[in-house]
Amino acid sequence: MLTELIYKVFVKAISPILHRPMIIGAFNYTPFEEIFRKAMDFVWNNRLEGDYLEFGVYQGKSFAAAFRFAKLFGLKSMKFYAFDSFQGLPKISGVDAEGFQHYHESELSCGLAEFKKNICGRGVDPRRVVIIPGWYNKVLNEETKKKLQIKKAAIIMVDCDLYASTISVLNFITDYLQAGTIIMFHDWFSYRADPNRGEQKAFREWLKKNPSITVTEYNRFGPEGNSFIVTHISE
Numbered sequence: 001m002l003t004e005l006i007y008k009v010f011v012k013a014i015s016p017i018l019h020r021p022m023i024i025g026a027f028n029y030t031p032f033e034e035i036f037r038k039a040m041d042f043v044w045n046n047r048l049e050g051d052y053l054e055f056g057v058y059q060g061k062s063f064a065a066a067f068r069f070a071k072l073f074g075l076k077s078m079k080f081y082a083f084d085s086f087q088g089l090p091k092i093s094g095v096d097a098e099g100f101q102h103y104h105e106s107e108l109s110c111g112l113a114e115f116k117k118n119i120c121g122r123g124v125d126p127r128r129v130v131i132i133p134g135w136y137n138k139v140l141n142e143e144t145k146k147k148l149q150i151k152k153a154a155i156i157m158v159d160c161d162l163y164a165s166t167i168s169v170l171n172f173i174t175d176y177l178q179a180g181t182i183i184m185f186h187d188w189f190s191y192r193a194d195p196n197r198g199e200q201k202a203f204r205e206w207l208k209k210n211p212s213i214t215v216t217e218y219n220r221f222g223p224e225g226n227s228f229i230v231t232h233i234s235e
């Protein structure tokens with residue numbers, strides 16, 4: 001706690017001089033959290049306005065890491081949207097049920113109350129968080145969009161493992177993209193990196209359906225992750 005406090009005070013004091021607060025932050029994150037440090041640095045450096053959307057929050061580990069680095073970079077207007085069933089994975093069907101299996105129905109379940117407790121325990125400010133509980137094929141629709149006040153997304157984390165879940169997510173996020181939006185896929189190389197399964201298949205099909213969107217590959221992370229930046233989107 002004391003180290004964290006000293007660290008925060010130090011960052012705050014020296015960042016106006018350096019104009020680059022994360023030079024100091026370089027010492028204080030796990031390898032998994034590094035992707036968030038880089039992404040928030042990108043958002044800060046490119047003066048990108050927009051929110052953080054995470055699809056598949058489970059126990060809140062990655063969600064809290066995103067918040068922490070947004071705070072460190074002073075991204076004060078960023079809001080944090082958490083989308084999850086809070087009942088784990090849905091029934092596995094279609095292409096997700098064929099061949100080599102990673103996942104099972106109801107796996108990776110963390111209830112809403114526990115998620116809230118976890119993120120608050122990790123320093124997330126609940127006033128900047130919006131939680132959307134429910135199965136993606138039911139809640140990711142126009143009605144939800146009207147209720148939410150998302151204008152644009154700066155960073156989107158897709159961590160929902162399955163092709164079927166990812167398809168629902170990608171169709172939902174299209175309206176929120178802008179040049180510079182980072183889309184992270186936590187499970188890009190799942191299914192033994194088979195391009196015809198999981199997030200890879202969903203992303204390829206979605207890009208084909210939306211020729212106005214162009215992306216460039218960004219950082220790979222962890223054992224299975226990959227990320228992209230939207231370079232252009234026609235209005």
Ligand SMILES: C[S@@+](CC[C@H](N)C(=O)[O-])C[C@H]1O[C@@H](n2cnc3c(N)ncnc32)[C@H](O)[C@@H]1O
Pocket residue numbers: 055056057058059060061062063083084085086087088089090108109110134135136137159160161162164165
């Ligand atoms: C691997 S976990 C997320 C881990 C989290 N991002 C972290 O790093 O701490 C996958 C999550 O996706 C959610 N999920 C997957 N498919 C879903 C769907 N179709 N609808 C709602 N939630 C889904 C599960 O409930 C689970 O919490």
